[in-house]
Amino acid sequence: MIKNKNIGVCLGILALALGIVGAPAARAQSRMAAGESGGATETSAPSASATPAATSPADLRQRIDALKAELADLNTQLAAEKDETPAAPAAVAPQDPGSPTPANPPPAATPAPAPLPSPSMAGPLATAVPHEFEAGPFGNLNVTGILSGMGWTEANYAGFLGDTPTHYDVTNAQIFIQKTTGWFQFFLQAGAYNLPAVGTTFLGTPDTVKGFYGPFPQGYVKLVKGNFNVEVGALPTLIGAEYTFSFENMNIERGLLWNQENAVNRGIQLNDTYKKLTVAFSWNDGFYSNRYTWLSGSLAYAFNSSNTLSFVGMGNAGAYARVSSTSIATPTTLNNSQIYNLLYTYTKGPVTITPYYQYTVVKTNPNIGIFQGAHTNGGAILANYNFKHGFSLAVRPEYIKSSGTVLDPNAINLLYGPGSGAFSFTVTPTYVKDAFFIRGDFSIVHATDTTPAFGVFGPTGLKVNQPRGVLEAGFMF
Helix, strand or coil: HHHHHHHHHHHHHHHHHHHHHHHHHHHHHHHHHHHHHCCCCCCCCCCCCHHHHCHHHHHHHHHHHHHHHHHHHHHHHHHHHHHHHHCCCCCCCCCCCCCCCCCCCCCCCCCCCCCEEEEEEEECCCCCCCCCEEEEECCEEEEEEEEEEEEEEEECCHHHHHHCCEEEEEEEEEHHHHHCCCCEEEEEEEECCCCCCCCCCCCCHHHHHHHHCCCCCCCEEEEEEEEEEEEEEECCCCCCCCCCCCCHHHCEECCCCCHHHEEEEEEEEEEEECCCCEEEEEEEEECCCCCCCEEEEEEEEECCCCEEEEEEEEEECCCCCCCEEEEEEEEEEEEECEEEEEEEEECCCCECCCCCCEEEEECCCCCCECCCEEEEEEEEEEEECCCCCEEEEEEEEEEEECCCCCCCCCCCCCCCCCCCEEEEEEEEEEEEECCEEEEEEEEEEEEEEHHHCCCCCCCCCCEEEEEEEEEEEEEEE
């Protein structure tokens, strides 16, 4: 409104100024016209062009001054209104006409499916994208699997135990079926497997399946309510930092400390998570003994997304000896032991590091043939670094020492003879491309304070070093 008044005032001033300038010229023209018509006077015949002369120049100047004053007042008001008015929002940049906004924008990219909770994986391998199908009253089920094989060569093979320097076999031909949603869930694992470990002789896949956990090594139902759940069936153990099957771990072979632990136990397990604390408790049969006298539990505290500290313990609350020609999963000494772990895990970006300490003890119990107890102390570091383009490198140094002396006739053997120890180092480069993977183990074991009769290395059991190379390749599907 004020702008329009300003424009009107300016136009008025301009019109008056032109009137002042034009008035003398109009009067001169009038006089010339009067002379040409016979000398008539200025007042004898007034014309239209002479009308402005009715207003004197002094009056016009007064009106101009008044209009100027009004214009100055309006400018003052306009400036005051600009100070009070909030700034207008920034103008939106015009869209490039060459790329108009589509009527229906494309949908956001679908996020990659999350890995399934089982089987557990330490990396660098990962379970494949699951195949999902409808199973009637069970709802949607997920299916994954693995097919892999290995080649094995070593020096100082234990010929006196029937071992040979080279082996070829299937490491995994397994399928996993699971339901991971709702209050009722389950997991079933079926197929063939091998359990290679450093410092031990080779055992073929058919004998492994027969002697350990059969063609259905793990399977359980899971009842879920919020963060709490109950699992019942053949369960993976809570103890240790390495899992049972080769594809679950950073290295192909399990380590020296794993040889002191159980792997699969049948029983019931309760799990709960409260904020940063995760708790598990299990009643089970320990070393697959079919006697439910074992108790195990774990506490894990996650300081943040990268750092977790865990304590795990398990032990046999009963005492018994099981001797079976068809099962090698239940050694008498270990099945009557107690095992304790303290583990720390650091994971950030491409780096995973897990150092852990392990203590095991077998108590004296003459009723089952243990006339002198023994214990072990051990430690290991599991580390993996993922490079670009599917390459990764894992390393595992470890050391274990057992108590006792070969001079004690009642001493029991927990390693390579009473009082023996061992150091091992394993390095595993891995390459993964989509579902395919290939990796190699290069390991060395050095035993100390050994007793040849308890199975060390070499054709006659007198060697204390064993280098080994293992190549594994396969597909996750």
